[in-house]
Amino acid sequence: MTLDDSSWPSTKLLFSAMVISLGGSGNYCFQMILTNPAQQAFLNFVNGSYYQKNERYLELTELETMWSPIVSILYWGTILGSLLIEKSISKFGRKHALTMANCGQAFGIALGIMAYFLNDFILYAISRFFLGIFQAISLGVGPMYILECSPAKCRGVISTSTALAGQLGIIVSAILAMPVIWGNVNDWWKLYVAELIFTIALIFVSLFFPESPVVLQNEEKILAAERSIKFYHGVTRDEAKHLLNTDKGHPQDGQQRAIGLFEIFANPISRWGTLVGGCVMFAHVFSGITVVQSFAVDILMNTGLSMFAATSANVFINTMPLFGIFLSSYMVEKLGRRPLELFGILALILVNTAVVALLYGYDTTKNMILGWSLVVVVAIFAVTACTTVVPLSFFLPAELVAPNVRPQAMTWFNLMMATGRSLLLAIFLPMKLFFGAAITYGILFIPTMILAFFILYSQLPETKGRTFEETISNRKTRANYTTRASTYHKYCNSTPLPRTVA
Numbered sequence: 282m283t284l285d286d287s288s289w290p291s292t293k294l295l296f297s298a299m300v301i302s303l304g305g306s307g308n309y310c311f312q313m314i315l316t317n318p319a320q321q322a323f324l325n326f327v328n329g330s331y332y333q334k335n336e337r338y339l340e341l342t343e344l345e346t347m348w349s350p351i352v353s354i355l356y357w358g359t360i361l362g363s364l365l366i367e368k369s370i371s372k373f374g375r376k377h378a379l380t381m382a383n384c385g386q387a388f389g390i391a392l393g394i395m396a397y398f399l400n401d402f403i404l405y406a407i408s409r410f411f412l413g414i415f416q417a418i419s420l421g422v423g424p425m426y427i428l429e430c431s432p433a434k435c436r437g438v439i440s441t442s443t444a445l446a447g448q449l450g451i452i453v454s455a456i457l458a459m460p461v462i463w464g465n466v467n468d469w470w471k472l473y474v475a476e477l478i479f480t481i482a483l484i485f486v487s488l489f490f491p492e493s494p495v496v497l498q499n500e501e502k503i504l505a506a507e508r509s510i511k512f513y514h515g516v517t518r519d520e521a522k523h524l525l526n527t528d529k530g531h532p533q534d535g536q537q538r539a540i541g542l543f544e545i546f547a548n549p550i551s552r553w554g555t556l557v558g559g560c561v562m563f564a565h566v567f568s569g570i571t572v573v574q575s576f577a578v579d580i581l582m583n584t585g586l587s588m589f590a591a592t593s594a595n596v597f598i599n600t601m602p603l604f605g606i607f608l609s610s611y612m613v614e615k616l617g618r619r620p621l622e623l624f625g626i627l628a629l630i631l632v633n634t635a636v637v638a639l640l641y642g643y644d645t646t647k648n649m650i651l652g653w654s655l656v657v658v659v660a661i662f663a664v665t666a667c668t669t670v671v672p673l674s675f676f677l678p679a680e681l682v683a684p685n686v687r688p689q690a691m692t693w694f695n696l697m698m699a700t701g702r703s704l705l706l707a708i709f710l711p712m713k714l715f716f717g718a719a720i721t722y723g724i725l726f727i728p729t730m731i732l733a734f735f736i737l738y739s740q741l742p743e744t745k746g747r748t749f750e751e752t753i754s755n756r757k758t759r760a761n762y763t764t765r766a767s768t769y770h771k772y773c774n775s776t777p778l779p780r781t782v783a
Contacts (some may be wrong), residue, residue, distance in 0.1 A: 282531075289440045290431065291515030296440050297490050298427045299518055302446030304383045304483045305419035306675070308476065309359075310450035310574075312412055314599070315472055317578050318455060318592045319464030326466060330402040349404045350373055350567070353706050354762035356415020358701035363692055365414070366421035366435035367542055373774060375426040375493040378418065383484045385415030390477040397470035413699075421695040424675045425687055429493040430513040432524075434746050440676030444667060445606045448599070455599045458594050484772065495684055498525065502664050545689045550753065551682060555690045557740045558678025560621065560733055562694045565674035567729035569636070569722070570666045572709055573659060584643045584652035594656045602667035603658045609668045617745045618677050619737075625669020626734045632662045633726050641719035652696040680744040680752065 299686055316323055319529070324344055339347065369378040374635070392408035395401075424443050431439045441476050449760045455471075458464035463471045491497075491513070497506035503525070509519040546552045570578075580589040612621055635658050643651040684691040705725065712721040 290435045291513065293515065294431060294435075294513045295312075295442070297430070297487075297513065298442040300448060300483055300486050301379060301423045301427060302442045303449070304379065304386070304480065305416070305423035306447035306488065307441045308386055308412075308480060309420055311354060311415040311454040311476060312409070314417070314451050314454040314574060315458040315464070315469075317458070318595060319458040319460065319469055319472075320348075320578070322460065322464055322466045323351075326397070326469070327351065327402045328399075329466075330400045332402055337588060347402075349710075351402065351409065353703060354406050354414040354701055355409040356703035358410040359417035359420075360413075360696065360703060361419060362414035362417025363696040365366050366418055366695060367489060367688045367690040369418050369423060370425075373497045375422055375429070376490060376496075377492075378422045379426060380484060380487060381420065382415045382419040382770035383480060383487070385500070385689065386412060386419065387477060387484070388555070389415060390473050393473045394470055396652065397473070397572055410683060417695055417699060420698075421602045421691045425679055425691050428676055428679050429687075430509070432514050432531070433748060435614075436676065436680070437745060438610050441606055441610040441613065441672045444672035445603075445673035447671075448602050448606055448667060452568050452596070455592075455596045457520060459596070460588070474766070487561040489654065492511070494525070507700040525708050526674045542689050544691060545682075545686050545693075549687045552684075554681035555686075555693055555741075557737070558690060558694055559679045559680075559697050560736050561670075561678050561741070562674050562697045563701065563735040564622070564626055564670045564699055564730065564737070566669050567726055567733070568626075568666050569633055569662065570671060571702050571705045571725040572725075573663060576709065577659065581652070581656065582641075583718065584640070584646070584655055585649050586652055586656075598656065598660045598663050602663045602671075604670035605664040605666070606672060609672045612668065613673070614745065617743050618680075619674060619741050619743045621669050621715065622673050622677065622741060623734065623738060625665065625673070626730055626737070628665045629670065629769075630727060630730050630734070632658065633730065635721070636662060637719050637723040637727070640722060641716075644717060644719060670770075677744065678719070680747075680749070681742075683749045684732060 310760075312764070327348055329343055369381065372378075373381055382528050384440060386403070389408050389411035392411060393405060396405035396408055424440060426437060427439060427442065456462065457472055459470075465471060491509035493507070494506040494509040494513075497503075497509055506525055507518060509520045509525055510516065511518055514521065514524065516524065554698055577595045578591045581594055582588065586594065609621070616624075636655065639651050639655045639658060643655070678694045679687055709721065709725070712724070715721075716724070742752055
């Protein structure tokens with residue numbers, strides 16, 4: 282039995298996907314988390330650097346006001362980087378765009394190390410901005426590259442590598458950035474040295490991976506495309522040649538005419554796929570995972586836990602999702618994308634309601650039992666999110682658009698994620714001070730998830746084991762969408778869709 286008959290990826294594909302994902306979501310989540318448990322160390326660094334430049338220390342309110350934009354500048358960098366995804370792919374291709382992005386990350390990490398030894402908080406802010414730019418490019422290109430290198434029947438399994446790598450980055454960062462390890466004023470630079478060594482190793486290993494077969498066939502490098510399919514699919518050369526010319530191989534879809542970043546909305550099919558995929562990403566961002574990852578320690582300390590207890594609980598909360606990701610790799614092919622996404626949203630609505638109830642209960646009673654209960658519920662939330670909406674958001678949106686518009690669509694998806702995260706980080710703490718943690722959490726993450734559920738219930742198709750054409754042909758409103766899809770293919774100077782089987 283060839284790999285194409287199985288939902289389990291080949292060893293080379295699995296290894297390649299993990300290396301690519303560790304350089305993208307792994308590094309991104311590592312940087313996203315480390316300022317959480319090590320916040321006091323960074324505040325001391327900023328204050329000491331400011332004193333060196335201005336010969337006075339900042340008051341606490343001044344210090345926190347200055348620290349907030351330094352934290353958020355990583356996400357402003359990701360917004361700019363998201364806009365560069367399509368250009369990077371057009372200029373370098375999938376593989377070389379990833380290499381360029383990882384080299385850019387190494388440069389940003391090196392700037393962070395220099396900032397420590399030069400005692401310069403401005404240089405540190407610049408390093409975070411550069412990291413955001415290149416991490417966004419890697420986050421956008423990586424899942425697309427993995428998707429195009431994977432057989433249709435194992436796309437769901439292999440694409441969970443993005444979420445798995447991200448969670449590994451979170452766990453490692455949550456542990457190493459604890460004040461008792463490297464998250465203190467004297468040792469935080471070691472976090473950056475470790476990440477720099479790791480990133481350089483990933484760059485070296487990834488140099489030996491073939492380019493995506495979509496790109497290679499687009500460039501009419503047929504032999505190289507066959508070798509790429511042989512490498513990633515774990516098949517013979519003859520089987521690779523056969524797959525190259527069938528829907529199962531699906532690289533021939535890349536021969537369609539390229540469409541501009543805004544032109545993608547001019548066609549009904551590409552517009553539909555981009556908007557529905559954007560809603561999938563919206564469900565990820567507004568599930569509450571952004572706030573849990575960025576402010577869990579602060580939230581738990583506000584429910585009566587000590588710094589050590591809160592940081593230890595943070596490690597526990599960020600370790601539990603590993604079970605969810607492994608469960609997701611099984612469920613995504615057994616249940617399908619649509620049921621898993623919709624079930625996940627409903628479950629998160631219920632869990633978020635429990636979080637709001639516990640936060641309100643503690644504010645009212647100051648009962649420590651409610652604080653520890655919140656740790657358990659937040660852990661359940663993290664497992665649920667990382668079984669459903671989080672891993673799906675890294676590859677399901679890409680399955681909803683044709684390969685020739687995938688770079689443009691991934692630009693919009695990552696722009697949605699970057700903008701949403703930036704917005705949440707900017708407004709959560711001010712809203713918490715004004716409304717309280719319970720009301721703020723409820724306003725931000727319950728109505729938004731209810732909205733996402735109704736939109737996706739009516740619009741999200743099943744994509745498991747299907748090419749883009751099959752996904753469109755199997756829409757519930759099949760006749761309408763087949764007509765629109767035919768127009769789309771004429772628009773792209775491509776062959777028409779296969780005839781839908783009644």
